[in-house]
Amino acid sequence: MAAETVGWWGVPLAIAAGTMRGGTPFLFVSLGECLTEKSGKINLGLEGTLLTGAMSAYAISYLTGSPWLGVLMAGVSGMALGFIHAWLTQQPKVNDVAVGIAMIIFGSGIAFFLGKPFIQPSAPQLPTFDLGGWSSISSLQEALRISPLFLLGVALAPAMTWFFKSTRWGLFIRAVGDSPDAALAMGVSIKKVRMLSIIAGSFLAGIGGASLSLYYPGIWSERISTGQGLMAVALVIFARWQPMQCLYASLLFGGAQAFGPALQSVGITQGYYLFNAAPYILTLGIMILTCSPTRTISGAPGALGSGS
Amino acid sequence: MSTRRSLYLPRRQVIRGLLATTAFGVTSRLVGCSSAPESDAGKTGAETAGSSGGDKPLVVGFIYVGSKDDFGFNQAHAEGAAAIAKLPGVKIVEQANVPETTEVQEAMRNMIEQDGATVLVPTSFGYFDPHIVKIAGEFPEVQFFHFGALYQEGKTPKNIGSFFGDVDEGQYVAGRVAAQTSKKGKLGFVAAKPITPVLRNLNSFVLGARSVKPDIQVQVIFTGDWSLPVKEAEATNSLADQGVDVISMHVDSPKVVIETAEKRGIYSSGFHAVQSSLAPKGYLTGTAWDFPSVYTQYVEQIKSGKKLMDGSIPHLTRGGLKEKFVKLAPYGAAVSDATKKDADATQAKLIDGSLYVYKGEVKDNAGKAIIAAGKNLKVTDPALDKMDWLVAGALGKVGG
Numbered sequence: 001m002a003a004e005t006v007g008w009w010g011v012p013l014a015i016a017a018g019t020m021r022g023g024t025p026f027l028f029v030s031l032g033e034c035l036t037e038k039s040g041k042i043n044l045g046l047e048g049t050l051l052t053g054a055m056s057a058y059a060i061s062y063l064t065g066s067p068w069l070g071v072l073m074a075g076v077s078g079m080a081l082g083f084i085h086a087w088l089t090q091q092p093k094v095n096d097v098a099v100g101i102a103m104i105i106f107g108s109g110i111a112f113f114l115g116k117p118f119i120q121p122s123a124p125q126l127p128t129f130d131l132g133g134w135s136s137i138s139s140l141q142e143a144l145r146i147s148p149l150f151l152l153g154v155a156l157a158p159a160m161t162w163f164f165k166s167t168r169w170g171l172f173i174r175a176v177g178d179s180p181d182a183a184l185a186m187g188v189s190i191k192k193v194r195m196l197s198i199i200a201g202s203f204l205a206g207i208g209g210a211s212l213s214l215y216y217p218g219i220w221s222e223r224i225s226t227g228q229g230l231m232a233v234a235l236v237i238f239a240r241w242q243p244m245q246c247l248y249a250s251l252l253f254g255g256a257q258a259f260g261p262a263l264q265s266v267g268i269t270q271g272y273y274l275f276n277a278a279p280y281i282l283t284l285g286i287m288i289l290t291c292s293p294t295r296t297i298s299g300a301p302g303a304l305g306s307g308s
Numbered sequence: 309m310s311t312r313r314s315l316y317l318p319r320r321q322v323i324r325g326l327l328a329t330t331a332f333g334v335t336s337r338l339v340g341c342s343s344a345p346e347s348d349a350g351k352t353g354a355e356t357a358g359s360s361g362g363d364k365p366l367v368v369g370f371i372y373v374g375s376k377d378d379f380g381f382n383q384a385h386a387e388g389a390a391a392i393a394k395l396p397g398v399k400i401v402e403q404a405n406v407p408e409t410t411e412v413q414e415a416m417r418n419m420i421e422q423d424g425a426t427v428l429v430p431t432s433f434g435y436f437d438p439h440i441v442k443i444a445g446e447f448p449e450v451q452f453f454h455f456g457a458l459y460q461e462g463k464t465p466k467n468i469g470s471f472f473g474d475v476d477e478g479q480y481v482a483g484r485v486a487a488q489t490s491k492k493g494k495l496g497f498v499a500a501k502p503i504t505p506v507l508r509n510l511n512s513f514v515l516g517a518r519s520v521k522p523d524i525q526v527q528v529i530f531t532g533d534w535s536l537p538v539k540e541a542e543a544t545n546s547l548a549d550q551g552v553d554v555i556s557m558h559v560d561s562p563k564v565v566i567e568t569a570e571k572r573g574i575y576s577s578g579f580h581a582v583q584s585s586l587a588p589k590g591y592l593t594g595t596a597w598d599f600p601s602v603y604t605q606y607v608e609q610i611k612s613g614k615k616l617m618d619g620s621i622p623h624l625t626r627g628g629l630k631e632k633f634v635k636l637a638p639y640g641a642a643v644s645d646a647t648k649k650d651a652d653a654t655q656a657k658l659i660d661g662s663l664y665v666y667k668g669e670v671k672d673n674a675g676k677a678i679i680a681a682g683k684n685l686k687v688t689d690p691a692l693d694k695m696d697w698l699v700a701g702a703l704g705k706v707g708g
Binding site for chain 2: 017218262
């Protein structure tokens with residue numbers, strides 16, 4: 001019996017498991033936002049994209065019985081929203097942030113509207129890799145039940161670093177984001193690069209939504225995201241637009257979500273409101289630490305949100 | 309210089325600001341004007357509908373805070389609404405996802421003025437004050453039924469009626485079933501907020517469980533809000549990690565908790581609605597609202613000409629198992645026959661009044677006696693509406 005309960009080890013275990021379970025949506029959204037922001041545009045609408053992705057993944061998985069088709073569809077629906085954002089923000093005198101807020105409302109509205117019939121049914125979930133088979137402790141087995149989406153996200157982060165650093169296309173995106181004039185002189189179409197970056201970023205955010213509805217917690221409900229999309233946008237700033245740091249930051253945020261419940265389960269009841277709010281406090285803290293009126297943040301794309 | 313600078317306002321901005329203020333003023337004026345005659349029309353419409361009785365269908369408006377098929381609180385109400393929609397001469401209008409803000413006032417106004425609703429059932433607890441109270445004052449002919457024991461004689465408008473189900477008895481039985489099914493003697497409870505309705509649910513579950521095994525413990529986790537899917541899943545996983553093998557909950561949509569418990573291979577005891585289909589292996593039972601029965605009782609009273617306003621429908625109606633306000637979900641596959649028999653017997657004893665959920669002596673989990681020895685509290689006892697303690701055996705704390 002002793003091996004069955006983990007006692008105090010439950011807290012680090014829950015946080016470790018939370019980093020992998022709860023961090024996946026953060027990871028995809030932040031990588032998507034990182035790509036978008038590298039090209040000099042901000043897409044706040046990823047919160048809406050996340051919800052639309054979660055809804056379409058769940059709906060397609062339920063209707064066709066294939067969760068992988070659901071993941072693909074989540075990405076495609078994200079791309080559609082991304083296209084709207086990209087097209088709107090490239091019109092003259094249009095502000096990225098304002099369009100982004102509109103896209104949050106639009107994306108969540110369309111997800112709620114189309115998602116009504118899918119709240120109740122249970123859709124087939126994504127398969128998981130059970131890496132904990134060697135252990136006899138059930139909680140460890142559960143913690144090591146890893147989603148292929150998580151592994152995909154982990155592989156994507158170094159791939160993106162390499163892409164920005166060593167490929168021609170990566171250079172184009174960085175050039176457009178840092179100095180649009182120089183990019184123009186290079187003969188790169190700013191519009192096309194930004195359009196593609198925003199659409200690709202939204203594709204990733206849509207997949208992040210699929211991880212919410214098809215892996216963890218594995219349901220579609222209108223309260224599924226609770227601001228995770230917005231937190232992931234803040235996280236990109238924290239990660240200084242570095243894909244690898246996005247990965248670490250996402251893991252941190254995922255773990256923070258598990259912190260409150262895990263502490264209560266071992267009997268620490270003091271201040272549970274505070275611990276439950278850990279991810280939000282973390283976001284706020286990051287914003288305060290990284291914002292300064294006197295200096296710009298290192299690593300920020302030069303033309304970010306400038307409208308040029 | 310610097311003060312002049314800070315006070316300097318560009319002429320264009322001033323003109324723009326003034327124009328915007330005027331425009332806003334004009335529109336709100338116009339809206340204000342147009343709404344007055346409309347509300348009069350609404351009132352007369354309501355009166356005619358009320359007086360002509362059987363000719364016109366009785367329009368009942370339902371407002372939900374979440375979506376109607378969430379396997380939880382809202383679904384329970386929507387099932388009640390669907391049941392009365394089948395009755396002859398009754399028409400229902402529904403609106404889901406209405407937040408507890410002025411938006412619910414708009415929803416109520418629209419239902420009264422456009423759909424001709426004469427009976428409104430805004431279901432969520434937080435709709436009551438100030439929203440229902442305000443609209444009820446504006447439309448004295450419309451009857452409002454609100455779920456929650458919030459009606460106060462002399463203070464609340466006469467056309468508001470409160471009804472509330474006491475879940476204590478149901479949860480007591482569910483607690484007994486949980487304790488008898490649990491192999492490890494450790495139960496868990498995922499709760500939204502430490503407020504009275506949640507604490508009553510939790511405490512009666514614990515009391516039920518401890519009436520079978522006096523040393524059983526229930527680990528409580530408060531998530532902080534009514535619907536936080538990720539936190540609820542984390543809470544369930546953390547409880548399972550701690551060796552808990554039956555989980556009950558009080559959150560708006562128990563779907564996440566029950567499905568996560570099923571994935572972890574542990575038992576769950578539901579709340580709000582019947583969730584057996586979500587966990588064919590691990591679902592034991594649970595307390596579900598019997599709103600089809602409640603709403604049918606109300607509609608019959610209204611159709612027979614009774615009204616809240618003259619007091620022929622009581623302003624505060626409460627009920628438990630006996631009055632069919634709550635029911636127990638059908639027992640799941642994991643419940644043994646002996647347990648089923650015991651649960652049915654317990655239910656019968658609670659209904660005929662020979663068994664009390666709150667039977668003295670009851671101590672809270674800090675060791676303080678709350679109900680003195682030899683004293684029994686009925687579930688309708690007003691003292692229980694002020695509950696702010698966790699019963700002995702519940703591991704947790706009310707104040708964060």
